[in-house]
Amino acid sequence: MDIKQGFVGAVGNTPLIRINSFSDETGCEILGKAEFLNPGGSVKDRAALYIIKDAEEKGLLKPGGTVVEGTAGNTGIGLTHICNARGYKCLIIIPETQSQEKIDLLRTLGAEVRTVPAVPYKDPNNYVRLSGRIAAEMENAIWANQFENLANRRAHYETTGPEIWTQTGGKLNAWVASTGTGGTYAGVSTFLKEQNPEVKCILADPMGSGLYSYVKTGEIHLEGSSVTEGIGNSRITANMAGAPADDAMRVDDREALRVVYQLLRKDGLYMGGSTGINVGAAIALAKQMGPGHTIVTLLCDRGSLYQSKLFNREWLESKGLLLDEF
Numbered sequence: 001m002d003i004k005q006g007f008v009g010a011v012g013n014t015p016l017i018r019i020n021s022f023s024d025e026t027g028c029e030i031l032g033k034a035e036f037l038n039p040g041g042s043v044k045d046r047a048a049l050y051i052i053k054d055a056e057e058k059g060l061l062k063p064g065g066t067v068v069e070g071t072a073g074n075t076g077i078g079l080t081h082i083c084n085a086r087g088y089k090c091l092i093i094i095p096e097t098q099s100q101e102k103i104d105l106l107r108t109l110g111a112e113v114r115t116v117p118a119v120p121y122k123d124p125n126n127y128v129r130l131s132g133r134i135a136a137e138m139e140n141a142i143w144a145n146q147f148e149n150l151a152n153r154r155a156h157y158e159t160t161g162p163e164i165w166t167q168t169g170g171k172l173n174a175w176v177a178s179t180g181t182g183g184t185y186a187g188v189s190t191f192l193k194e195q196n197p198e199v200k201c202i203l204a205d206p207m208g209s210g211l212y213s214y215v216k217t218g219e220i221h222l223e224g225s226s227v228t229e230g231i232g233n234s235r236i237t238a239n240m241a242g243a244p245a246d247d248a249m250r251v252d253d254r255e256a257l258r259v260v261y262q263l264l265r266k267d268g269l270y271m272g273g274s275t276g277i278n279v280g281a282a283i284a285l286a287k288q289m290g291p292g293h294t295i296v297t298l299l300c301d302r303g304s305l306y307q308s309k310l311f312n313r314e315w316l317e318s319k320g321l322l323l324d325e326f
């Protein structure tokens with residue numbers, strides 16, 4: 001018998017998938033941790049579960065309580081599923097620039113959703129800071145605070161990292177992933193380095209994010225922009241602080257989209273933009289390291305969350321991203 005206990009029991013233990021087309025092209029084993037197969041559809045189910053369990057264990061979240069969060073979408077989706085399964089309410093603050101699919105899904109799941117203008121973190125009305133203030137003013141509510149709450153990173157240190165280690169039999173040369181809160185990258189990197197310091201941990205970054213320059217030079221420097229969602233940052237969060245990083249790779253949107261379309265057309269994998277950045281960085285790393293290496297990355301969420309953008313010719317054209325091969 002192998003029965004999962006409800007939604008919560010079905011989080012994690014995702015397969016590690018060989019990405020055949022890019023593995024064959026590069027001569028490296030490029031492996032994707034299939035986080036889109038979590039029951040809420042993304043890598044963020046793990047963090048959502050750990051954050052809620054942590055608040056329950058500390059007695060902060062009580063029956064009938066509300067979980068408040070500022071999110072690019074996926075954390076909110078994970079939280080809302082778990083709130084439904086555990087008898088809590090969910091209030092989500094999301095920048096209006098995020099895909100309509102994620103906003104609609106959150107409402108369908110039963111979250112109260114407030115869309116807000118996308119403003120930088122230094123602005124008090126930034127979605128993350130706003131969500132903290134709203135939570136503080138509410139009765140019987142907690143702020144999930146995924147960027148600074150270390151339960152997020154712990155989820156990946158205790159589950160994603162060990163799963164990758166076991167699934168590869170410890171035979172991996174590199175781990176590469178982009179980061180939003182830093183939870184996934186930092187938790188997995190820390191765990192893998194403890195098992196074998198020779199495993200290279202490489203941070204992948206979209207344009208417009210300051211993490212690439214931070215790893216390269218120690219300074220945050222913002223340059224360009226990206227249509228990807230849920231990744232990149234202009235600050236070092238508590239979850240990211242101290243994470244091992246041997247190097248960083250930057251992938252632009254054209255390359256990320258080329259990768260996303262090849263994943264769909266040649267590998268049958270229908271993925272979102274952050275996965276394009278991750279696999280794009282894994283390909284660049286494979287070329288740098290040479291054939292014969294095993295590189296693990298993350299397949300974060302499904303393309304269906306971005307259908308009206310990344311898979312819509314008019315939208316791509318409006319962003320100057322309509323490539324010949326589409």
Ligand code: PMP
Nearest residue numbers: 074179180181182184230274300
């Ligand atoms: N990809 C997507 C689509 C995401 O929503 C997120 C989380 N915002 C990430 C990657 C990055 O995950 P993390 O927050 O653990 O760095």
